[in-house]
Amino acid sequence: MENKTVKHLRAACAAAFAMGLVAHGAYAAPPEKVVVYQAFQSIQYLPLYVGIDKGIFAKHGLDVQKVTAGGGAAGVAAVIGGHADFSLQDPMTAILANLKGATLVNVANVVAGVPVWVIAPGNSPLKSATDLAGKNVATALPPTTSTYLLQRMLKEQNIGDVKLNTVQIGTELSPVGAGRSDAAALYEPQADEGLAQGYKILYAFPKAYPGGYAFSTIDTLAATIKTKPQMVSEFVKAIGEAEALIQSSPATAKAVAESEFPTLSKGVVDSAVDRLIGQKIYAENPEISEQAFRNALDLQEFVGNIKPGSVTYASAVDNSFAKAASGK
Amino acid sequence: MSDVTLSTAPLPRRAKRHARRDLTSIGAVAAIMIVLVALWQIAAAHGWINGQLFGSPAGIVKTAQIALAQGTLVPDTLTTLYETVVGLVIGSGLGIGLGLLLWFVPRVSGVAEGFSVLLNSIPKIALGPLIVIWFGSDMTSKVWLAAISTFAVAMISSCAAAREVDRDLLNLFRSFNARPSMIFRKLIVPSALPWIFSTLRVNIGFALIGAVVGEYIASQAGLGHAVFVAGSLFDLNTVWLGIIVLTLMATLLTWIVQFAEKRIVTWKTKR
Amino acid sequence: MPVARLSVTDLTHTFEAEHGGAVPIFAGLDFSVGSGEIVSIVGRSGAGKSTLFNLISGLLPPQAGRIAVGPRADGTPGRIAYMLQKDLLLPWRSVLENAVLGIELFRKVTAHDLERARHMLARYGLGAVAQAYPHSLSGGMRQRVALTRTLLVEPTLVLLDEPFSALDYETRLALEDDVMALRQSNGTSVVLVTHDIEEAIAMSDRVIILGGRPARIEQALDIKLSVEGSRTAISAREAPEFRMWHAQIWGALRGHSTQLGGLAA
Numbered sequence: 001m002e003n004k005t006v007k008h009l010r011a012a013c014a015a016a017f018a019m020g021l022v023a024h025g026a027y028a029a030p031p032e033k034v035v036v037y038q039a040f041q042s043i044q045y046l047p048l049y050v051g052i053d054k055g056i057f058a059k060h061g062l063d064v065q066k067v068t069a070g071g072g073a074a075g076v077a078a079v080i081g082g083h084a085d086f087s088l089q090d091p092m093t094a095i096l097a098n099l100k101g102a103t104l105v106n107v108a109n110v111v112a113g114v115p116v117w118v119i120a121p122g123n124s125p126l127k128s129a130t131d132l133a134g135k136n137v138a139t140a141l142p143p144t145t146s147t148y149l150l151q152r153m154l155k156e157q158n159i160g161d162v163k164l165n166t167v168q169i170g171t172e173l174s175p176v177g178a179g180r181s182d183a184a185a186l187y188e189p190q191a192d193e194g195l196a197q198g199y200k201i202l203y204a205f206p207k208a209y210p211g212g213y214a215f216s217t218i219d220t221l222a223a224t225i226k227t228k229p230q231m232v233s234e235f236v237k238a239i240g241e242a243e244a245l246i247q248s249s250p251a252t253a254k255a256v257a258e259s260e261f262p263t264l265s266k267g268v269v270d271s272a273v274d275r276l277i278g279q280k281i282y283a284e285n286p287e288i289s290e291q292a293f294r295n296a297l298d299l300q301e302f303v304g305n306i307k308p309g310s311v312t313y314a315s316a317v318d319n320s321f322a323k324a325a326s327g328k
Numbered sequence: 329m330s331d332v333t334l335s336t337a338p339l340p341r342r343a344k345r346h347a348r349r350d351l352t353s354i355g356a357v358a359a360i361m362i363v364l365v366a367l368w369q370i371a372a373a374h375g376w377i378n379g380q381l382f383g384s385p386a387g388i389v390k391t392a393q394i395a396l397a398q399g400t401l402v403p404d405t406l407t408t409l410y411e412t413v414v415g416l417v418i419g420s421g422l423g424i425g426l427g428l429l430l431w432f433v434p435r436v437s438g439v440a441e442g443f444s445v446l447l448n449s450i451p452k453i454a455l456g457p458l459i460v461i462w463f464g465s466d467m468t469s470k471v472w473l474a475a476i477s478t479f480a481v482a483m484i485s486s487c488a489a490a491r492e493v494d495r496d497l498l499n500l501f502r503s504f505n506a507r508p509s510m511i512f513r514k515l516i517v518p519s520a521l522p523w524i525f526s527t528l529r530v531n532i533g534f535a536l537i538g539a540v541v542g543e544y545i546a547s548q549a550g551l552g553h554a555v556f557v558a559g560s561l562f563d564l565n566t567v568w569l570g571i572i573v574l575t576l577m578a579t580l581l582t583w584i585v586q587f588a589e590k591r592i593v594t595w596k597t598k599r
Numbered sequence: 600m601p602v603a604r605l606s607v608t609d610l611t612h613t614f615e616a617e618h619g620g621a622v623p624i625f626a627g628l629d630f631s632v633g634s635g636e637i638v639s640i641v642g643r644s645g646a647g648k649s650t651l652f653n654l655i656s657g658l659l660p661p662q663a664g665r666i667a668v669g670p671r672a673d674g675t676p677g678r679i680a681y682m683l684q685k686d687l688l689l690p691w692r693s694v695l696e697n698a699v700l701g702i703e704l705f706r707k708v709t710a711h712d713l714e715r716a717r718h719m720l721a722r723y724g725l726g727a728v729a730q731a732y733p734h735s736l737s738g739g740m741r742q743r744v745a746l747t748r749t750l751l752v753e754p755t756l757v758l759l760d761e762p763f764s765a766l767d768y769e770t771r772l773a774l775e776d777d778v779m780a781l782r783q784s785n786g787t788s789v790v791l792v793t794h795d796i797e798e799a800i801a802m803s804d805r806v807i808i809l810g811g812r813p814a815r816i817e818q819a820l821d822i823k824l825s826v827e828g829s830r831t832a833i834s835a836r837e838a839p840e841f842r843m844w845h846a847q848i849w850g851a852l853r854g855h856s857t858q859l860g861g862l863a864a
Contacts, residue, residue, distance in 0.1 A: 071560060073559060073560040073561070073562065076562075093560075096561050096562050097586065099562075100562045100563075100564075102562075104545050124531075141546060141547075141556075141557075142557060143557060143560045143561055164548075165464070165465060166465055166546060166547070166548055167460070167465050167546045168457065168545060168546055169461070171461065173456075174461050175464065178461075180464055305561060
């Protein structure tokens with residue numbers, strides 16, 4: 001006959017075992033697969049890479065697979081076609097698709113400033129933007145924000161007779177090196193690549209845009225928000241955490257950047273990340289403010305791709321997830 | 329002696345029958361196309377398919393009118409046409425010339441052909457970014473891409489055409505003590521002409537692809553450029569317009585070559 | 600003794616077999632062709648007729664021995680021109696342009712040449728189609744153009760390799776008459792390589808039977824036929840001696856074959 005102590009002990013063990021099973025069951029749920037299409041493999045998109053490489057998405061129960069689309073439109077098309085849950089690119093690309101009948105919603109800001117610089121070789125006689133009159137500037141093939149910004153800047157400052165040599169994004173330094181162009185308008189890491197070769201900055205676009213600039217955002221289908229709100233919420237939370245990590249630990253950010261861009265020299269990668277943090281290009285939180293959205297929309301209306309009045313902030317942005325992520 | 333049995337006597341009747349068959353098949357194709365386009369327009373108008381995401385015939389027509397009014401359609405078309413034609417002429421011209429002249433040096437022709445087979449195996453599209461970096465993003469790089477796309481095929485087939493000349497004809501010429509330069513001018517070149525024309529027809533397509541892909545990679549103007557930009561802006565009507573104009577261009581060029589072929593290669597009769 | 604138009608002396612030629620062995624085709628072959636003579640060379644398949652043709656025409660250099668083309672009456676060098684079963688007309692040239700091809704390849708074509716060409720084409724009934732292209736002519740007409748081309752270079756000896764075997768019987772007879780007429784008009788000698796024994800007998804002054812391995816002249820027959828007036832393709836075949844010659848040649852070829860049959864493994 002068992003004494004009472006052994007009986008209690010056995011019951012306690014059984015209970016603990018049962019609780020262990022239940023607890024194990026809860027954590028055994030596999031991470032949810034999520035596909036993100038990015039327009040390019042770009043150092044500007046570092047928050048996404050930090051989220052993946054540092055396991056932040058995994059912590060939120062998401063197994064994120066990133067695919068490089070080759071262009072903004074391709075990424076948006078993948079979301080529309082159901083091949084991707086999210087895409088990361090200029091929010092205006094999603095707007096253009098919406099004007100043609102798609103139903104995309106921007107949910108998180110990633111690039112909150114304007115990472116475009118106009119640079120020229122160190123020994124060039126050009127000193128500032130006004131010297132570009134009559135010269136040849138290498139810039140990315142439209143439709144691309146850097147070229148639109150350049151065109152608007154030249155028009156607003158009345159710098160005339162500038163020939164644009166449009167080349168593939170990322171190769172803007174080549175024509176300058178070959179002597180075919182006098183200057184280049186480009187993103188990172190090409191900006192710091194040039195600076196490392198002695199180039200100088202003629203004009204820097206990352207002035208403080210009051211309220212920020214929705215330069216590159218995460219978007220998804222309205223239907224996805226309806227059917228998988230938990231997933232979207234976790235995704236945006238993870239992005240927010242990654243963005244915060246970049247701000248609090250630039251060293252971590254640089255380490256991730258170096259591993260994502262192994263063919264670039266460490267010096268260039270580190271300078272680029274420093275510059276992007278220092279100029280407040282990386283979003284500090286995923287919220288897309290109305291002002292930030294408007295700044296981006298103004299450029300498209302200037303270029304003529306979008307007619308004024310055809311797009312509203314409310315129809316294009318769902319800030320609720322970002323607000324919830326920041327609220328934590 | 330009057331066994332003048334000209335085998336051309338029944339030809340008029342045969343020719344008429346062939347012409348009638350051609351017309352009926354053209355007519356059938358046209359009819360099918362019209363039905364498909366009409367269905368497309370109806371589907372778009374009734375909202376069965378998203379007219380803005382898929383494009384619609386009415387939308388394409390409107391886009392064409394705007395492009396003409398804005399004065400972009402014609403310059404873009406002429407740009408791509410220029411790139412294609414000049415690239416075709418340079419690439420095919422060099423290829424054909426070299427391929428035929430290799431007949432004079434049979435030992436070298438083996439080596440040269442090996443090189444051109446190698447060159448042909450390289451997907452020219454993959455060379456695109458290289459060409460653009462070397463030659464810039466204006467029309468020159470597209471002309472070069474079109475030329476490269478056509479060179480290897482032209483050279484290989486003219487080299488083969490020169491070698492395929494009837495042995496007995498060659499011997500006949502030699503028995504009349506003809507010098508190699510005479511044999512080349514009077515036998516090799518004329519007998520290679522039918523091959524040269526069929527290669528030219530094939531090369532039209534290659535040249536056009538080279539020019540358009542070059543425009544996708546880096547350009548300021550041209551139909552490929554317009555299609556690329558429109559695609560990025562989800563403006564599918566312009567994409568369709570570009571495709572249609574490119575197709576018309578290719579068809580027109582093919583007709584021109586076929587016309588020239590009929591005038592020059594008069595001895596190939598259809599039996 | 601008039602100089603021979605063609606003399607083949609001690610002709611020796613071997614054929615490189617695939618497995619390295621040298622198969623002797625001719626070993627010391629001798630024969631000659633006189634002015635205005637028509638000589639046929641017959642033999643079973645594989646006897647070496649085609650090789651002999653290529654050697655005489657100069658397309659193949661002999662390994663040993665001599666093939667000499669005799670001079671003309673005025674001392675200038677003689678010339679051989681040949682015709683094959685294929686007419687070898689250039690499809691992109693008109694009949695007239697094809698006719699003058701031989702001349703064109705060694706010197707400039709003069710108005711006189713064109714006149715001669717038109718004249719000869721007319722003689723063969725091709726006057727009306729001088730501007731036509733080969734694809735619109737019948738096989739017989741095309742061979743006549745080839746004959747014109749061959750004759751316009753004024754050869755002393757014409758070498759023929761079964762040029763009429765692809766044509767219908769009636770056309771063939773007509774062309775045999777054309778060839779036989781050559782010796783009347785120009786004194787041109789003819790060497791005819793053929794499978795067709797009847798054709799050989801009808802046309803030739805001499806028939807050479809080639810046989811054995813290495814090939815040698817088994818028999819050389821002087822063909823005499825009793826006909827009224829000069830020989831024609833039809834009158835020759837109707838001559839009383841025709842059957843006899845045929846039997847003799849046919850027998851010689853078949854006899855040769857039974858000999859080979861005995862040796863064959």
